[in-house]
Amino acid sequence: MNNFNVVMKKEFVQIVREFKIIWLPLAFIFLGITQPVVSYYLPSILKALGGAQGITIDSSMAAQQGGEVLASTLASQFDQLGVMIIAISMMGVIQTDKVNGMLAFILTRPVTVFSYISGKISSNYIFVACSAALGYVISYLYVNLLFSNVIFVDMVIALLFYLLWVLFMVSFTTMISTVFNSQGVIALISIVFLLGCRIVVGLNPIIDLINPASMSKNAMEVLISGAVDAKEMWNVIVALISIVLTILITNFWISNKKFNNE
Structure with a gap:
């Protein structure tokens, strides 16, 4: 546990040195603000700029419910x-x-591979999750201000x-960062795979069951419908299994490979 804490502290220091503590939360705050503000003012902007051009404004845009906007x-x-941004x-983790x-x-010190990996993933996940949650809460406040109120419990769920x-994104990118040596390749593979997972959500119920990106879809459904389906618990279990699998692969790769200045 002491080794785990040391790795976490080292990682938090690195986060501060790389100024992630500033730009990552600001990036998610910006993303959180953008959607409700654009959704609220876009009909007025289009009407002002294109009123004489025959542009038809969909009245339903202005009548969106808060849950729909937060889900979007x-x-x-x-x-x-x-x-x-997360990838x-x-x-370089x-x-x-x-x-x-x-x-x-x-690894020449009395530090186990699992302590090293868990410290890396835990520290980065805490930071990324807090940044994403901050942007999400800011979006929630704007949605309640500009649209209808979203039930607090639904927002939390x-x-x-x-x-x-987010935890899967962090663990997967950590795994790819372990396997490959080029940051460009790591970012490309992570972005393509994670966006691909998100794109295929909703195409097939079986794919959704084994796809960790279904967690995002489940979050949207809670915000829109206000209900939690029992099948979503299976998605949670599969997502947790996927996360454990990425950690095991990372642990195996480090344990069975010599890392020198290659």
Whole structure:
């Protein structure tokens, strides 16, 4: 446990040094604000700019419910730019230690591979989850101000679902950062795979069951319908299994490979 704490403290120091503590929360705050503000003012902007051009304004845009707008924040902002931001912020989480020889040095100390990995994932997840939650809460406040109120309990349940999807993104990117040595390749593979997972959500019930990105879909359904389906618990179990699998692969890769200044 002491080794785990040391790794976590080291990672938090690195987060501060790389200024992630500033730009990552600001990025999610911006994403959280964008959707409700654009949804509220877009009809007026289009009407003002294109009123004489024959543009038809869909009256339903102005009549959106708060839950729908907050759900669209997850779908249109967090699950697009947000995924890219998380992948980019995490791409060097282990790759940097491999390149500068720190990983090889750390593993010569009385530090287990699992303590190292769990410390890395836990510290980064806490930070990324707090950043995403901050942007989500800001969006929730704007939605309540500009649209109808969203039930607080629904907002919290949806956030918990979404944070499980965030945990998978963090653990998957950590795994890719372990396997590959180029940050560009790590970011590309992570972004393509995670966005691909999100894109195929809803195409097939079987795919949805084994797809961790279904957590985002479940969060949206809670916000829109205000109900939690029993089948969503199976999605949670499968998502947790997927997260454990990525951690085991990361642990196996580090345990069975020599990391030098290659």
